[in-house]
Amino acid sequence: MAKKYKEDQIYSICDYPPYRGGSNPDINRNTYKIMDLKSASAPNHDAVVIEFGKRLNDGTKRLADSLGITTLQVAIVPSSEQGKVSVGLEAMLNHVQDVNIIYNKKFIVRDVTVPKAHLGGGRSYQKNIDSVSVHVKPDPNIPLLLIDDVSTSGNSLNSCREILLKSGVKRVYMVTIGRTV
Template identity: 30%
Template sequence: MDISHESLHGQDITILGPYRPWRYHKEQGGDGSNYPSHSGRILDLKDSKAEGIDYFCTFISPRIGRYSLVAAVPSHDPAKTVSGIKSLAAKLEAAVNCKNVSSLVVRHTKIQKLADGGNRSVDIHLGSIAIENAEPIAGHSILLLDDVMTTGNSLLACRKLLLDAGADLVKCVALGRTTY
């Protein structure tokens, strides 16, 4: 993996590699034979395929360290309660000694996807996501996961909400960073 760090509004986000959107890859004349493998693993995870979930679990689980909780950034659509990133959080809970609290980070209002031209400011996320129950979060260190980071605003919003709910520390990790 091509691990990097990016600072957004003074917050460090760990990025496990670049993500090239399939649509863009095809528009540039690419096909499956030359699609970047890390991007392919992310698409596998987004499609909830075991090989994508297992790939990222195998990489993250020995590095989870001091984080007693793991959480996933929710989908833009509150009706989508199952996702690959949530499945990864559940698999990490089973693989290491951490508790998955993804169900407590809830999108209550649907927002337009950024890929479709939606406004994805931190304020939009803060107004559409809530922490359902702060009690299990208070006093813990949390590993917060997102599948693809384009602006980073969903990670920043969820981080703020978790800290406001009493988390001691929230470490943001994006499996991929959108590149064009």
């Protein structure tokens, strides 16, 4: 994550060359780490949660310091499946020790299951606007960090950011663990 943060920019922890059934010649360690993060039953899931959790801790500390605050709210972009949240991302939050975080899985919730983008479902901005809502309103005066596991088009993060802003949150910053390259 950067040293000075813009609310309309998506920051990332690593580049992510997608697996694509194993046919992508650019697959690297990050590909497998992201896949392990997304699957709680993967043999390296816990190790990846720790690794990315430490990096998230470092980034949230830099963000909080740059804003002159000690507390951040956190929301996780919901899965494409109704009511589901990434257990990997939730577990990473346990490794954020240098900033006080306020996390509620109901800050932003998928109300309707939509087709998974990586399996051919659309990546439209509107798809998220129409299927996601705030169930518990975050404190409008505490900056919020919105996290996603993978970002390709940025539509999931940007649409969830818009929904949170419309709910009254004044400052929303966005980070993805892996940015598709």
